Amino acid sequence: MSNQLSSQEKEHLIQELIRETGGKIDGSGKNIIADCPFCKKRSKYGIFVGRETERKKLFMSHCFSCGRSTNSLEQLLELWNRMDLMVTQTAELNQQLKENILFPLDTEEEIDDTLGIVALPDFYRRAFSHPYLKKRGFVFDDYEYFPVGTTNRLNFRFDDYVIFPVIDEGDTVGYVSRHTWNKEEIDRHNSRAKISGDYKILRFRNSTENEFVKLLYNYDAIIPEVTDTVILTEGIFDVVALTRKLDLYDNEQIKPVATFGKKISLAQIYKLQVKGVTTVVIGYDGDAVDAIKKTATDLQPYFDVLIADIPGGDKDWEDLTPHEIYEVFAYRLKTPIEYKISKIQE
Template identity: 70%
Template sequence: MALTKSETEHLISEISRELGAKRDGGYKNLICQCPFCKKEGKFGIYVGKETERKKLFMSHCFSCGASTYTLEQLLETIGRVDLMVTPVADLSAKLEPALLFPLESEDKIDDSLAIIELPDFYRRTFSDSYLKSRGFVFDDYEYFPAGTTGRLNFRYNDYVIFPVIDQGDTVGYVARHIWSKDEIEKHNRRAKLRGEYRIMRFRNSTENDFTRLLYNYDAVIEDETDTVIIVEGIFDVVALIRKLELYDNKQIAVVATFGKKISLTQIFKLQSKGVETVIIGYDGDAVDSIKKAAGELGRYFEVLIADIEDPAKDWQDLSYTEIYDTLAYRLKTPLEYTMTKIQQ
């Protein structure tokens, strides 16, 4: 039976009090006197995250070798079977796709992903003039892998490539040309007339549909990250994390949906990690897209909308003070946001 977070915390607290146990240095075990051989400080109860080999509340004595393998066995051993959790319906439990999205066919909630290869001759960079012009600092290079192919791969000349990581695997990439949108459009107008090679602003991976991907998804820590800010693009993620210094923050994460839409698969990926609150941080001029996303997200999360005061600006353009004011004073519920836009 799966335990909820509150049930687990209650059990740890009660077992610690019963046995006079203390956490070890890694905070993954309760250490106390062995109930079998009575040796002090030799009995360990595992309370870390479950793995294939380690299960919650498994215990072992490093003196006499006695062990228990289930919560029920442990509670019987210490004489506290009254703490055994009775199975009841858990309203906060994560749901299977077919139950989470009852109006959708199960095959539409497919979050399976193929592991892909980055373009030939891709090499990670820790110093790049284009990224520097976009505000990159040392910590950004560390936290957000980016690279180029140099001149060894003509297809990606003058592109910066951002791998998209999911569960530690590379499942996609975004290749962004270093020229501005205006420069590319100007070049392409001339190239069309002359029959020359035209430049694509983005040259992205194609193996996995981007509606199944979230940039910076691995920053969402299961059952630890309770709030996620959803933005449009990679540079929005980097800018918010840099300006708010969220690099190592486990409670708040920032992810990008690669545009102004969010899919059911992306919603499921966030819900499956126990996220409770989402803040929609799409560009200020994307009013209709924000309303639609809020309606879709509102079925599964508490939703707030970051109402950027100047619709011509995005997170990259905003100063720290403007970002702080937006998140401190301009967070609105979907209803408040809708009413504000109607009045305008």
């Protein structure tokens, strides 16, 4: 259908639809998000205006709340009572929405993906070298691609912490701040503090405004309709380690993201789906067998799922050498079924 529209016609339609629906283009630039004309739910109705793919056709519309959709420009314009905008067409390709591109219609749970903007701690300043991060293997590109900073001892709550902003469509929606002492040092301090009445050190001092189950670290690295594969990891350091060790900095097809733990929420699934991701490789720590099985089951309705089976139990991406990581991707990528069988046998 779209190849019968000139880019001017398309642009004109988009502008008219934005006006008519009172909607706005979302962060990905591919959808007009508006209130649903069927169920009136606010901001859950999307009209696809991005580059067409095999599965997503221009001017399809869908409500993520009530599940109703339209599959052609004609249906859309009829729905909005704007048949005056109809352009003459020779063929109508009444594209059916494939169920896996959108959420199943019986999704009871409301997907709330709204995020507020979060202020970084006072005196936060970005860093481009840091002894603690250097010790953890950070190189120049890492500071460039993964903004991190400190408060330069001007904010005592964050003394000895490194702070990673969590960015989503360019907005800071959270931060993870990690104390730079190792676990043993922190434990030693805290057991002494119990006696002396000194303050206790927290290993993490993270933002609290947005729930982390709604956030993905490295989300903006996923290029809509270009990045087709993401590697799910547990934390920020895994994302940085994988990017560095597989040299993924400028690889547009594959991006690691972190779910902040060993599970994925519907909101996080939705966030991957709207960017057109098709394959998800689960890259959680090797010992997280049950969590990996559960995550695979949660992902399977929406994506092609593979598991990067890290050998040796407690290892994560930071511990592995580039060669060992290569071996995992060359020989230990398993389908969920293969993974489950292999874990019965082990």
